[in-house]
Amino acid sequence: MYKEPMFKNNELDGKVIVVTGGGSGLGKSMSRYFMELGAKVVITSRNIEKLQTAAAEMQKETGGDIHPVACDVRNYEEVENVLAETLKKFGKADVLVNNAAGNFISPTERLSAHAFDTIIDIVLKGSKNCTLAFGKHWIKEKQKSATVLNIVTTYAWTGSGYVVPSATAKAGVLAMTRSLAVEWAKYGIRMNAIAPGPFPTKGAWDRLLPGDLKEKFDISKKVPLKRVGEHQELANLAAYLVSDYSAYINGEVITIDGGEWLQGAGEFNMLEKIPQELWDQLEMMIRSKKG
Numbered sequence: 001m002y003k004e005p006m007f008k009n010n011e012l013d014g015k016v017i018v019v020t021g022g023g024s025g026l027g028k029s030m031s032r033y034f035m036e037l038g039a040k041v042v043i044t045s046r047n048i049e050k051l052q053t054a055a056a057e058m059q060k061e062t063g064g065d066i067h068p069v070a071c072d073v074r075n076y077e078e079v080e081n082v083l084a085e086t087l088k089k090f091g092k093a094d095v096l097v098n099n100a101a102g103n104f105i106s107p108t109e110r111l112s113a114h115a116f117d118t119i120i121d122i123v124l125k126g127s128k129n130c131t132l133a134f135g136k137h138w139i140k141e142k143q144k145s146a147t148v149l150n151i152v153t154t155y156a157w158t159g160s161g162y163v164v165p166s167a168t169a170k171a172g173v174l175a176m177t178r179s180l181a182v183e184w185a186k187y188g189i190r191m192n193a194i195a196p197g198p199f200p201t202k203g204a205w206d207r208l209l210p211g212d213l214k215e216k217f218d219i220s221k222k223v224p225l226k227r228v229g230e231h232q233e234l235a236n237l238a239a240y241l242v243s244d245y246s247a248y249i250n251g252e253v254i255t256i257d258g259g260e261w262l263q264g265a266g267e268f269n270m271l272e273k274i275p276q277e278l279w280d281q282l283e284m285m286i287r288s289k290k291g
């Protein structure tokens with residue numbers, strides 16, 4: 001069931017949605033589903049060939065409208081150009097999905113200052129650039145409603161070693177989501193976030209679990225539901241959050257991780273490892289302490 005599309009009937013008809021990093025991974029899966037639901041989509045990232053190939057593929061699959069635009073989200077002028085291209089092609093923009101990201105694993109002391117900056121610039125500055133450019137436009141044009149959806153991670157609030165620039169940047173994006181949810185609500189702009197757990201994609205997996213790390217750390221074992229995420233279930237959640245059905249949801253971050261981060265957080269969750277047959281014995285030992 002969770003592999004099935006949730007909406008079926010053009011629920012995003014007429015919406016124009018800009019997805020950064022929309023030519024690969026989760027961005028592509030969300031874009032494809034938005035198109036299936038009747039939205040016009042602009043996908044953007046640095047690699048125009050990749051975007052054009054993805055756009056042609058999705059256009060063929062869905063019969064929808066899509067426009068690929070090259071943009072490095074670190075450069076404000078390039079982001080302004082995405083907005084201009086969107087208005088030129090589709091006449092308006094309703095939704096911005098800040099999905100583009102950069103990340104790799106490394107002990108933090110091995111990182112150059114430039115390496116740290118690179119991740120902060122793509123994730124935090126990139127999301128800021130897009131949000132500011134589109135937000136200014138919506139406010140100036142007095143557009144009735146608009147939505148920003150930020151893709152963060154669960155370590156935006158727990159933090160995580162070995163991906164410290166990414167954790168630092170995602171925490172900033174989450175703070176921006178909550179701050180602007182309040183400040184820009186008066187302009188009809190909703191701000192929400194999704195915090196995915198592990199969803200296999202080439203971009204993330206090759207950088208976060210390179211070589212045989214994939215076999216060494218079976219990531220599905222870290223998840224109480226004992227599986228990784230399906231792209232469609234993330235796309236379902238994203239479609240809901242950018243649709244008018246979620247009109248009263250503002251400033252929220254929704255976790256979709258099978259319970260992964262809570263398993264790491266709960267003090268006694270390691271007791272999961274205790275075999276059922278040992279519990280009788282343990283209970284007796286505990287009860288014998290009475291008095």
Ligand code: HXC
Nearest residue numbers: 101102103104106111112114115118153197198203204207
């Ligand atoms: C240490 C590294 C490094 C590494 C690059 N650098 N890779 N340092 N370990 N593995 C350093 C470089 O030496 C350089 O510093 C600086 O970082 C910039 O590197 P460039 O290659 O010039 O950067 P650029 O071409 O802009 O590429 C950005 C990138 C790359 C982030 C390094 O990996 C990329 O394009 N990534 C985009 C896709 C991606 O990362 N997707 C994953 C998202 S997954 P110096 O000092 O030498 O100049 C995700 C999931 C989170 O976020 C949660 C999962 C559960």
Ligand code: NAP
Nearest residue numbers: 021025026045046047072073099100101198199201203204
């Ligand atoms: P991905 O395929 O590598 O997606 C990252 C995208 O960002 C790529 O399309 C990339 O395209 C684009 N990008 C990178 N740097 C950019 C820049 N400077 N300017 C513009 N675009 C840029 O990885 P993914 O797994 O789908 O990740 C998508 C989002 O989900 C990210 O925000 C990530 O943090 C989040 N997330 C993923 C997981 C997971 O398990 N997969 C878990 C938690 C959170 P170009 O290279 O063409 O620029």
